[in-house]
Amino acid sequence: MPLHGRFGCAAGELTALVGPSGAGKTSMLRVLAGLMRPTHGRVQVGNEVWCDTTAGVFRPAQARHVGLVFQHYALMPHLDAVDNVALSLLHLPRAQRRAAAQQWLAHVRLEAEHHHRRPAGLSGGQQQRVAVARALAREPRLLLLDEPFSAVDQMNRQGLYTLLADLRRELSIPIVLVTHDLQEARLLADQLVVLDAGRVLQQGSPAAIHRAPRNARVADLVGLQNRFEGEWLGPADAPGWGWLRWQAPGAARGQGPRLRVRDKGKITAGQAVHWVISSEGLHLLDPHAAGPDAWRATVREARHLGEISLVVCELADLPGVSLKLSVAGPRRVGLEPGTVLGVRLDPELVHVMPFRAAAG
Structure with missing residues (x-):
């Protein structure tokens, strides 16, 4: 499936990619991580250009400082928590690797008694903390989270939300989150990027998108339930206000009560419209x-x-x-x-x- 569109994420921000299954969210993450090479595109992190197809630039995944956290953790089952994190520290001598790995596990608040357990001996939330520690041990310039909480029960999920909020304050790097959970996206994200069929439909703050979706498809994808049909009647009795006719499903055109609402001057009188209210x-x-x-x-x-x-x-x-x-x-x-x-x-x-x- 082709990908179209662009989005940005500032250092210290968390941007959530939302949309239905198959929308292209994980593919976007793979492009950012260098695991997928786009036919046309550009990826820039800070002052570093990681991909620019026009200029012939493509930095491979192993040369990008990216921390990647997967939905199902992707931990090595035969290694304990310390050695799983140490896999991100192979540039250090073994003794230093293990010491640094233990520090990162403590940083993500995994109790010391669990450091030497293999993944099978850890809960889902504890395994996810190991995965986060492994991603952070790379000292990434960009942190990518692919449905990181979906396999975790609700109680552990709340603890991981708190951890992520704390890490955001400490790490001045962009964080991109893929999630199907709209409530999670609204709770955690500074910005939403709404995707559908490989296209970026809209980017903005959760509040801005919920109050002013770009079109009816965006309204549906972000879970706006109060969406109706109507007819735009034109300006009202004061600048900045207009008349909207509210039509019931199946009602003949011209039937239905009028609403006096904000007029942004972009719709012509007599035009059929959708409208939403948050x-x-x-x-x-x-x-x-x-x-x-x-x-x-x-x-x-x-x-x-x-x-x-x-x-x-x-x-x-x-x-x-x-x-x-x-x-x-x-x-x-x-x-x-x-x-x-x-x-x-x-x-x-x-x-x-x-x-x-x-x-x-």
Whole structure:
């Protein structure tokens, strides 16, 4: 599959590559690591050019200072933790290798009692710490993490998140993470790079992409559940504002209520559009609340998950249209199927996209 697009990651930043299986995320990592040679492309880390096909430059993997952490650890089963890390230190005498390896294992907080155990005697989280120590022992200019937490249980995963956050503060190098877990990406990353079918569709902060996806495909890939169809009606009564008609599925054109939302001046009147609103833009109200942005709704589903509840509401004025909310705090009390409530849509957080951008 061909790869198209570009992205950047500054020193001290963590950039997460997200997208469906087969999108090209791991292939991008292989290009960065020097394990795949692109037909056309350029890879630059700091002031060093590792690949420039136009200039005929290609630095092989062994000549790149890259730390690579794999999904399934890739540890040598016949070696203990110390010797697995020491594999990255073959340029040192054996005694120095083992001492340095132990220091790196301590740095990633693997208890000393586990240093001389083979991988089979370590938990998944402990094996991942060994893999991280081995990657860091190379003193890399670039750290690549390929689904590093997916094989680790949730409790150990939280500890590894903390470790990665601490390492980011210590290491002034770019870190690129491949993950299928959107929550993980939002939690850890400074920047998201959204890929699909080998193409970079958008790069930006998690907040920016969730509030303003480039098109409907990006909205779907980053898990924006409140995506709707409509018609752009044109400017409203004040500069910077416009009218959006909200259409229910299957409704005839010209039917549906109007929303007064932000107008960026990029869409012509009469154009069919998709529009999204992030979860921060939905607010629960008293069911009798009135206002241009307040909607009467009935709870259809309510799933209470720990500290949050996932709620699906049907709108009284738009049959067939539902809103999906994540609710925390006291507002969760009494949210059960059949509950009538009010929902306010924050017009500042409505993002409108041309309908044609949904393709792909």
